[in-house]
Amino acid sequence: MGALDFLSDYFTISTPRKKRKAMQTVEIKVKMDCDGCERRVKNAVSNMKGAKSVEVNRKQSRVTVTGYVEPNKVLKKVKSTGKRAEFWPYVPYNLVAYPYVAQAYDKKAPAGYVKNAVQAHPIPNATDEKLTTLFSDENPNACSIM
Template identity: 55%
Template sequence: MGGTLRFLSDVLLGLGGGTGEGRHKKRRQFYTVELKVRMDCDGCERKVRNALATMRGVQTVEINRKQQKVTVQGFVEPQRVLRRALSTGKRAELWPYVPYTNPYMAPPVYDKRAPAGHVRKTDAAVMPASAAQEERLATLFSDDNPNACSLM
């Protein structure tokens, strides 16, 4: 009896004919995608805004022409947004800057085109061999671990 009621309710609600195929539809994830797009004038800005705003799933498009930054929010994948921005003929890349907050975490990569208070994003795995060796030597005589020093 329960199966019949579920079938009829699914048919009436339009959930895929009662087989359950409509109930397990994967939901899209909400993303905030930040791009750096080279824009010089109002026409460039309008062209980029129209191209990105017409994508399915886009909720908002915000453009800051002074920083060359485009922020897209919605149910779209970042790579699709990047491809659409590149299709306008403009030079575009994912936003390469992060806020410069802690000077002790990772060596920053300074970029003169970066906005104020930002540095270029780097991967921690791409550390030069000399920096990795310096870090190993610095932790050898650590105050946090007094047993680490083998000379005492």
């Protein structure tokens, strides 16, 4: 049966199915000064295969691309226009767990946005609490030093 299985696998026509790219939104920070810069970036990105919609916000220096595209390819396409581009580093103020961290504030961030920075001090674990209550006067079972 080994030869028959080999021949049947050899002669069956099976094409591997390509995985479809997921629909996603890519936000890119691009410095645009004039209408020509805005038009050049918008035309470059809108001609990409899989791009459904392109929104350009010159006031915030932001380009939003929605569609079946890969983020790195969109970034590369925007950079090919000669503009300095990077992924959008800001998140809305109300979505950040610790918006009061010093690293979260950026002078160039638009109103209502901050950088997503981690908290400087980690949250104390339960073991830290056990060590602090070890010599407590309020705990009758605590160790006492005399």
